[in-house]
Amino acid sequence: MLSPKLYKNSHAYDLFMRVFGFEASVERFLRATNTPPLVNGNILDNGCGSGTIGIHFLQASEQTTLLSTDLEPNFLDAALKKAKRRGIDGKSMSVGTANITAPDQVQTLDGHQYSLNPESFQLVCIGAVLGYSQDPSESLRTLVRLLAPGGFFFNLEMSETALGKYVCKRYHYDNISIEEMKAILRDEGCSVSQITMNLKYFPSCMTRTALIAQKR
Template sequence: MLKSRLYRSTNVYNFFMKSLGYERSIDRFLRSVELDLSGPVRILDAGCGTGMLGLHFLERFPGAVLTSTDLEPRFLKTTVANAAQRGLDVQRITVGVSDISHPSRLQLPAGGAMELAAGSFDLICVGAVVGYASSTESAVRELVRLLAPGGTLLNLEMSESPTGKFVSRRYSYSNITLSLMQQVLRESGCTVRMTRLSLVHLPAKFTRVAVIARKPT
């Protein structure tokens, strides 16, 4: 469930992500993540917020298409506006309202529902959202189910540093531990690595850590 008052104004959230250099530092970090993907990469950004994760990869993989979802429809509008601002073709983006507890179920803006098929994404990015699921463990398993064989799940998760914990509390974000998250991913058959952000990734380094899982081919 969406609890925090801080998400009520997407414009304020978007402004802070950009003006404090947070979005740029995330972009810098994502550039450093090597991904063995080519061709028409199918990307899902679940709980997209202002869209920064999915839009980074849409820009990086020219043949890619992106599905961006969020519980809050205004964030979907912000994502599309940010795509246009980045000079990206918005026709490459499908948006839908979705609760991360059931990430395959989408409500489309024009009305009607859509069910994402198992194995239909080469890259799934999530950031600071699985902790909002009614069960983080089942949300993570569900995301792995949506990954194609050989696909990558990149979770730019809230870190367990004092700053990460402080911000999580402020945003009513209650997640499982990173070690349990890695265990759930391994139990789902993925190989997993955790990458800490470095000083060049400040300010994002204060609050985020990357958990990167690869589904076997």
């Protein structure tokens, strides 16, 4: 069940997330967090997978745009399909490939490369992707620098439980610790809180934990 190939195949990943209730439990959790809805803002979701996190925040906001990026174009396709199923219009969401090692460098699906401007997002959200960076600390700093003052950073990160660590090992996910992330976020001028997911959010509570930061 935990084949590393899961993260290479967007359809298998999306199906796994839905059939085993991960997607629904992530969405229940996202609804329960008090990250304020945006009005007239920009959201960035790096390593978006099948798009769940960014699409949730987009749907909770008004007149806001979402840029979802992933290393694998087939995940972008899955994210766009999910957005379409949910009635999101093509103007409010765009996608591009980006490596979490340099998350501000994006390539559109037709090959145009561009850099994201510092302080141009009101929300940067990620989930279980930082550990794929060649330098997770530097990637985290780059992500925070993309946030406008007052903006939020949301990371639904792999937890440091025994099961979380096992899954990370299985998927060759080599991350810095949650405490190191908190220290970097504070150093970049953020206030930080961690929310441990309780059993209401089963099964994602088995492997994920949330870090929420606000840039001053």
